[in-house]
Amino acid sequence: MLDSQTEYETGWFTGGYDRVRQPDGTEKQYYWAELSTAVVIVAVAEDHVLFVEQYRPTIRETQLELPAGIVEQGESFTQAAERELREETGFEASSLSLVQEFWTCTGLLRHRRGIVFAEGLSPGERELDSNEFLTPKAVPIDDAVAVARAQPTNDATIEGLLLAKDDGLL
Structure with missing residues (x-):
């Protein structure tokens, strides 16, 4: 350099x-x-994976994706996942574990991402940010990868589900 x-x-x-x-x-x-470090949450309740539906202005489309967000200063990936899951969906998890952390798009980005698996969900209150307009959607585990691969889609959702599936979590 x-x-x-x-x-x-x-x-x-x-x-x-x-x-x-x-x-x-x-x-x-x-x-x-x-970009700031981010977390993606694969949250499972019984036989469903929790997605969120939201409009993405960058691609001008609405898509189903896994809950995700920025890891704030001093947070671990699992702490950020716990907070983001609650804020975006209203659900609290009794168990969270880090599946994988990695660099993304290394030809262009300096961006770390962590995939966290969450289970033992119980409903609570959402705390959406002022720019978040999203709707939680439960998708049967057997359909989750197919739903994630349907257009429009994103890398974080596909990566999260495939890594969780490869680890035997789905």
């Missing part, structure tokens, strides 16, 4: 580039966007 420049900062993301000397001696700028 020869240099790193930040060109754009918002409360949501930071963007810039790193100037790198490549193995052949040439130099190249690699652009990146840095």
Whole structure:
């Protein structure tokens, strides 16, 4: 790395580039966007997975996806999952466990993501943020992967379900 420049900062993301000397001696700028660490929750109640339906302005479509959100300063992935699950769906989990944490889209993003499995759900009150307009939807476990793969879809939902299924949680 020869240099790193930040060109754009918002409360949501930071963007810039790193100037790198490549193995052949040439130099190249690699652009990146840095996003806050996020958590995705695979929440299971009896024989259903809890999804949320919401409109995503970036793709201009409404989709079913797993509950998710930003990991706040000082929170673990499971603490963030507990909070986000309650805020977005109103459900509280008696058990939460980290399935996987990883970097996403490493060719462009600096973004960590954790997948958390939640079970033993009991209903409570939702605490939606002012920009959240979503509806919880229960999907039978046997249909969850197919629902996640139906367009429109997103990487976090597919990753979360496939990792939970591979671990024998679904």
